[in-house]
Amino acid sequence: MIIGNRDELIQATQEIVRIASVKDASAGEGKPFGEGIARALEYALAKGRELGFKTENFSGYAGHIEFGEGPETLGVLCHLDVVPAGEGWSMDPFGGEIIDGKLYGRGTIDDKGPAMAVLYGLAALKDSGWQPQRRIRIILGCDEESGWDCMHHYLPIAGKPEIGFTPDAEFPVISSEKGILMVELSGALQCPKGIELVDIQGGNRPNMVPDRCRVKLRGIEDEGLLVKTATKIGAKMDLERDESGITMVFKGVSAHGSMPETGVNAISYALAMLHHLGFEQGIINFLYEHIGFSHDGRGLNIEVKDAFGPLTANTGVISLEDNRVKVLVDIRYPVSFTQEQILDRLTAGLSADVTLLSHGGKGPLHVDGDSQLIQILQRVYEKHTGEEAKLISIGGGTYARALDNAVAFGPVFPGQTELAHQPDEYISVSHLVKLAEIYGEAIAKLGRPGRD
Ligand SMILES: [Zn+2]
CATH class of the missing domain: 3.40.630.10 (Zn peptidases)
Incomplete structure (x- = not known):
């Protein structure tokens, strides 16, 4: 024609x-x-x-x-x-x-x-x-x-x-x-003795790999320790200090949330830093242990795949409010699974002090x-x-x-x-x-x- x-x-x-x-x-x-x-x-x-x-x-x-x-x-x-x-x-x-x-x-x-x-x-x-x-x-x-x-x-x-x-x-x-499922995980903040996490904010949208995460701490005097730890975990980080504390800005590489493996997640580095500083309880510990640097959902009990590819999970946003840390995770699951199956597996993999709020999504x-x-x-x-x-x-x-x-x-x-x-x-x-x-x-x- x-x-x-x-x-x-x-x-x-x-x-x-x-x-x-x-x-x-x-x-x-x-x-x-x-x-x-x-x-x-x-x-x-x-x-x-x-x-x-x-x-x-x-x-x-x-x-x-x-x-x-x-x-x-x-x-x-x-x-x-x-x-x-x-x-x-x-x-x-x-x-x-x-x-x-x-x-x-x-x-x-x-x-x-x-x-x-x-x-x-x-x-x-x-x-x-x-x-x-x-x-x-x-x-x-x-x-x-x-x-x-x-x-x-x-x-x-x-x-x-x-x-x-x-x-x-x-x-x-x-x-x-793939199916799309947005979930919100939240839990109470627990800080190690002598350190206060004043704020943590990273990412703007769950469907983007966050290229920035800001962490503000009080109670740490030794900037050298932070710099050394950043080097050890391979983080790109800037430090800012004022009278109210030290702010660390972690840098990653943005990418679409459906392909988290193509980006570098700044939130992962922030969690690793906090882990090294002694945050070994509560929600920060859970997020480090169960998500950390992975983007296949393995620590969340949802590592599944089929002939059309594996599940992906992107930790897109983290925030702190009223002493609770909240993360938004964008999960893309393979076509042979249902949202209910993924949610059931996810729920079974959570610890008791972590709350799951589903944000819905779209079926495959x-x-x-x-x-x-x-x-x-x-x-x-x-x-x-x-x-x-x-x-x-x-x-x-x-x-x-x-x-x-x-x-x-x-x-x-x-x-x-x-x-x-x-x-x-x-x-x-x-x-x-x-x-x-x-x-x-x-x-x-x-x-x-x-x-x-
Ligand atoms: Zn269009």
Whole structure:
């Protein structure tokens, strides 16, 4: 299929990128995520109508563009909200400029560009006279980057599509995503004689490997001892002293919490230091003994794995309040386990003075390689790229988890630099057009299976 509406696709992508759809306080009725997101949604739906489709706006939480009828629905799940521009841009993040064949702006690859590619791919299909056997819905979520309130609102009203894909991660096909479980462990602080732990604070979010942990102590006069201990445990540390005590700042290397082995956890070094200073009781001791430097959950009784990989556990945040130390751990468990199984094992592994508060999470996603969905997406990918469509298994979570029988399919090709959430985010025009062709064909095959 050759996209005849190439120029319109490029122009629409530029125009929607120019709408700064960053989450904001509610701007009133029908704008739960603020003015910018509401405008981006209205823009996309208006384009859908212009191209001859039915559209519906679900109170500003999400919308869909619909084509055809059928006993089942194929959902293509995109999102129109973007993360803030952030620092470091050499272009206007909301300018939608094209320079040397690259269309720059926040949301060009994540996920407004792919959303427009899906829309124009479907339009080309409709213009060719094609008729689906499944109802097609391009679902436009408006809160993917935050709490997914878009889907919590939309799906109970509109219903879950029976089959679908999301152009919001990587090619070829992500068929397996680990379960996500956030837990909070807390326990009373017990300090050794003569030393007072005034404060410990590390990390900002459970799903990031923390690159900083600050520990403030009183009762230690010998700075040399701290420096020597830091060297012994291999910690990178800065010392600050004022009249109220000594503050140690441990440094690590940040990474995504689904891949803790790729980062260096600053909290682990802080725990090791405290252990060496004589913290051998209470919660600090438990955390050192049972988590320490590990990220496979072994000390927590949850070291499990299956064919798609091992469980990972990232100690993302530590804090001290009212003499209790609290840590947030982001656990990614393999697809053949349930949240209950992991929680049961974890509970059994805790000591009596440690409290477990579960923060919930998202169940694993796994779609069988023999399924119609995977088989068709693999064929479409191989036809358009000439490359083998290997199935990918990841620890991160994609938008596909919002649905039951859905997977992530693009838009980033293997070997391409991941520009989502980065400064100077762009999509090349040729990439955008290629996406329209691939997504158009994926819709053609999934919307009318059994005909090649
Ligand atoms: Zn996204």
